[in-house]
Amino acid sequence: xxxxxxxxxxxxxxxxxxxxxxxxxxxxxxxxxxxxxxxxxxxxxxxxxxxxxxxxxxxxxxxxxxxxxxxxxxxxxxxxxxxxxxxxxxxxxxxxxxxxxxxxxxxxxxxxxxxxxxxxxxxxxxxxxxxxxxxxxxxxxxxxxxxxxxxxxxxxxxxxxxxxxxxxxxxxxxxxxxxxxxxxxxxxxxxxxxxxxxxxxxxxxxxxxxxxxxxxxxxxxxxxxxxxxxxxxxxxxxxxxxxxxxxxxxxxxxxxxxxxxxxxxxxxxxxxxxxxxxxxxxxxxxxxxx
Numbered sequence: 064x065x066x067x068x069x070x071x072x073x074x075x076x077x078x079x080x081x082x083x084x085x086x087x088x089x090x091x092x093x094x095x096x097x098x099x100x101x102x103x104x105x106x107x108x109x110x111x112x113x114x115x116x117x118x119x120x121x122x123x124x125x126x127x128x129x130x131x132x133x134x135x136x137x138x139x140x141x142x143x144x145x146x147x148x149x150x151x152x153x154x155x156x157x158x159x160x161x162x163x164x165x166x167x168x169x170x171x172x173x174x175x176x177x178x179x180x181x182x183x184x185x186x187x188x189x190x191x192x193x194x195x196x197x198x199x200x201x202x203x204x205x206x207x208x209x210x211x212x213x214x215x216x217x218x219x220x221x222x223x224x225x226x227x228x229x230x231x232x233x234x235x236x237x238x239x240x241x242x243x244x245x246x247x248x249x250x251x252x253x254x255x256x257x258x259x260x261x262x263x264x265x266x267x268x269x270x271x272x273x274x275x276x277x278x279x280x281x282x283x284x285x286x287x288x289x290x291x292x293x294x295x296x297x298x299x300x301x302x303x304x305x306x307x308x309x310x311x312x313x314x315x316x317x318x319x320x321x322x323x324x325x326x327x328x329x330x331x332x333x334x335x336x337x338x339x340x341x342x343x344x345x346x347x348x349x350x351x352x353x
């Protein structure tokens with residue numbers, strides 16, 4: 064009888080472990096969005112929407128939202144009215160169940176935020192002068208002889224799968240570099256803020272420490288955060304096909320991440336937010352002939 068009780072207790076413990084003690088992925092949240100299309104970025108799979116307040120999530124503002132349904136980009140135009148469900152799943156968000164309810168305004172002239180051309184592999188990247196998180200001037204030429212991965216962010220970006228996702232991906236790469244002697248010595252990371260008026264060195268340093276982790280001092284020897292004179296920031300952003308503007312306190316922009324070879328030439332440009340750190344490590348390996 065005592066043995067039966069012990070067996071029952073063990074089985075009960077197993078049930079608890081298998082059910083109540085198991086870690087479950089939080090369910091995706093769903094919010095209703097209504098607003099007006101400001102711009103359409105087909106290449107980046109994004110609608111820029113001037114939306115009403117989203118109860119429980121975001122006040123009224125103009126923001127870019129990922130849309131996975133290709134048909135939307137053949138219908139939506141600046142001035143169109145849009146209704147959709149915003150899905151927020153961990154660090155990702157997107158619109159689904161999109162409904163376009165009105166014809167676009169005929170006089171609208173707003174273009175998509177990344178309307179510029181994308182540089183091709185082998186093109187030389189023009190030199191630029193920026194200021195990093197420590198207030199020091201940096202230039203593209205400082206990275207000659209290294210493989211440089213750069214991206215564009217701003218520290219107040221509110222959507223988790225835009226600038227914060229780029230910074231999380233870079234943080235994952237920064238953790239990986241020290242484990243491989245070849246990568247440790249030959250790969251560098253650079254996050255460029257497109258909000259130079261606000262993202263001064265002190266702001267960038269706080270942001271850098273947030274993502275750099277426990278070994279921040281070592282990490283920031285390989286990963287810099289920079290901004291600078293507005294014309295310099297726009298020069299490098301537009302070279303990689305990124306146009307941006309301010310709207311109701313936010314910066315409307317698309318996403319681009321570029322891998323630059325040791326000679327300062329474009330090796331690859333990753334559009335949007337679908338790339339993974341493993342993709343970059345694979346391309347760096349190919350660039351190194353591994």
